[in-house]
Amino acid sequence: DTGVSQNPRHKITKRGQNVTFRCDPISEHNRLYWYRQTLGQGPEFLTYFQNEAQLEKSRLLSDRFSAERPKGSFSTLEIQRTEQGDSAMYLCASSLAPGNTEAFFGQGTRLTVV
């Protein structure tokens, strides 16, 4: 297993376009998280899945954002009608539940909205 994989690593899009990111977690991990990180700040929690169920969404996740994890394996994060303020690093993490174990993060997808 090569860890958490995120694609693409970089994405440049024009304002108003839709973008979709993919996350492939560690295969046996039932928990999956999305975070967003802007320059100079720590990652901020966006949403959480346990298997295929989306159990928590942050207030940061506006109506333009939607995340899915259809078969409890990979996940996608879609941003509709992108805005310049959406420019950030989008990080995915996975872990096993329940348990006080560590989360494993992917390398992230860096989104630039021009």
Next chain:
Amino acid sequence: DAKTTQPTSMDCAEGRAANLPCNHSTISGNEYVYWYRQIHSQGPQYIIHGLKNNETNEMASLIITEDRKSSTLILPHATLRDTAVYYCIVRVAESALSSNTGKLIFGQGTTLQVKP
């Protein structure tokens, strides 16, 4: 989850021990202390975590004070590759009966610069 306070930045000489402090004065009895680090342009990486006792692994040692209101992460022999942002996070312990999500609340962390 309890809030943590860390210095914004620290320097350390290569080969010396790096001691990174964290205050978590409002920590509850059922909250763990976790440390992650983030090297530039990479995702965060788990380092170590503990509840009450000091912990050591191949990466670092975690020293938690007896009152649990503060902790120190120790990198025993810092190298240039240890230059990163280090995050101290307090997280509620989980059990099979709990409904916690395991999400992590990151602060701004400590930027550790290891110098030759």
